[in-house]
Structure formats: C-alpha cells, structure tokens
C-alpha cells in the first residue's frame with residue numbers, strides 16, 4: 001500500500017531524511033518511533049505528497065505520488081486518513097458536524113442522512129452519540145476529541161491507509177488505551193494499512209507487530225518487538241534507554257498476553 005524507496009529529503013540545505021526505505025502492506029500496522037526532530041512527521045507529509053523527496057520514490061497504492069498532478073494527488077489522499085497530533089477539529093462546529101464535515105461539503109446527502117451516519121460513526125469509535133453529538137469539541141476530553149478526529153477521517157474517505165501522528169500525546173493512560181484499541185480495531189476489522197508515529201514507545205508497543213526507529217533521519221531499526229528488545233544498535237539503545245524499565249514491563253505483559 002505504501003512504499004518508500006531510497007528517499008532522501010531536505011528542507012533547503014538541511015538534510016532531514018537520509019536514504020530511507022520501508023513499505024507497509026495493505027493490512028499491516030507499523031509503529032514509527034524516534035526522538036523529537038528525527039523526521040517522523042516529515043515521513044507522513046511525504047506519504048501525503050505534501051512534500052516531494054530530492055531523491056527516491058514514494059508510491060501509494062502503486063502510484064508515485066510525486067509524479068502526479070494536484071488533482072490526482074487529491075484522489076490519492078482520499079485513500080489516506082490522517083489524524084494529526086492535536087486532533088485538528090473545527091472548534092466552532094458541533095461534534096456531529098465535525099464527523100460529517102466531508103459528507104456535508106462534498107455530497108448531496110441531506111442533513112438528516114449525514115447526521116445519521118455521523119451518529120453511527122460516533123458509536124463505532126466508542127462514543128455515546130446522544131451524549132456528545134451537539135457539544136463543541138472543547139467540551140470533550142482529549143481522548144474523546146482524538147476519537148472524534150478518527151471518526152471524521154473514516155467518514156470522509158473510507159481510507160485504505162491511516163496515518164496517525166502522535167495519537168496519544170497528552171492523553172491520560174485510560175484514554176491512551178482507548179485510542180490505541182480503536183486504532184488496532186480499525187487495522188484488524190477493516191484491513192487498513194496503518195502507520196502510527198510516536199515518541200512514546202511504551203504506549204505503542206501493545207498493538208503493532210513491526211517497529212521502525214528513526215534516528216536523525218536514518219532508519220536505525222526495522223523489526224519485531226523481540227528484535228527491538230535485543231537490538232545492539234547504539235542509536236536504538238540510546239533511544240530506548242529512558243524507557244527501558246517500563247518497556248520491559250510492557251514486554252512481560254505482552255508476552256503474557258501472547259501465551
């Protein structure tokens with residue numbers, strides 16, 4: 001679904017990504033981790049075709065996004081749901097209008113029909129529609145806002161891929177768990193290729209089978225959780241060090257879950 005081949009990218013003179021390659025299959029789920037400033041969000045911007053690499057290729061669903069005209073790029077973007085770090089909801093619109101925004105703007109569906117679909121979607125993302133549909137985003141907790149944002153991208157595009165940029169940042173442990181469960185459910189039930197970008201590794205460990213660590217624009221690691229635990233790569237060890245204790249605890253719990 002997503003293929004990144006020998007991609008190098010710089011903002012002006014400043015190299016950000018250095019010859020990175022990885023691909024994500026159509027029902028695969030990958031966590032991309034790395035220190036702040038290592039180039040994680042830039043990778044998502046490249047996949048969306050918001051930037052083009054100086055060298056290398058980015059293919060989404062078989063098409064090299066940088067070779068396309070703006071209109072065709074937009075068609076590709078319709079296949080990709082993007083959830084930004086802050087949820088990026090429209091403050092002045094109610095929750096249901098946020099979720100139904102794309103349908104209200106781009107289809108002939110009546111307000112009633114969109115409302116019905118928005119209510120269904122709110123239920124799907126685990127929210128009580130009756131309770132919150134007429135509220136404003138600011139009246140919801142951070143975790144609920146994040147789920148509304150996920151619901152909105154699902155209802156806009158019926159995506160084949162979902163990109164999440166730091167989806168659990170700023171959330172309490174319970175909301176973090178709820179959001180991650182939702183991401184995993186989407187990946188499993190709808191077979192959506194999934195990339196979760198995060199610097200909070202302990203949150204993301206639970207649900208993906210594959211992990212990529214980016215350090216200073218290079219891929220320092222690409223593999224399973226067990227391989228990550230045993231990695232001797234110095235950049236990886238340094239990145240993991242602050243998390244080591246909680247990481248080991250999560251690992252224990254995960255192995256326990258697997259068995």
Ligand SMILES: Nc1ncnc2c1ncn2[C@@H]1O[C@H](COP(=O)(O)OP(=O)(O)O)[C@@H](O)[C@H]1O
Nearest residue numbers: 011014016034035036037038039040041042043
């Ligand atoms: N629009 C931009 N122009 C110039 N430099 C940028 C821009 N966006 C990000 N950067 C720089 O690129 C590097 C990588 O940023 P980013 O991909 O956001 O990292 P991450 O998401 O891993 O924290 C950082 O050094 C950042 O300052």
Ligand SMILES: [Mg+2]
Nearest residue numbers: 040041042165
């Ligand atoms: Mg970022």
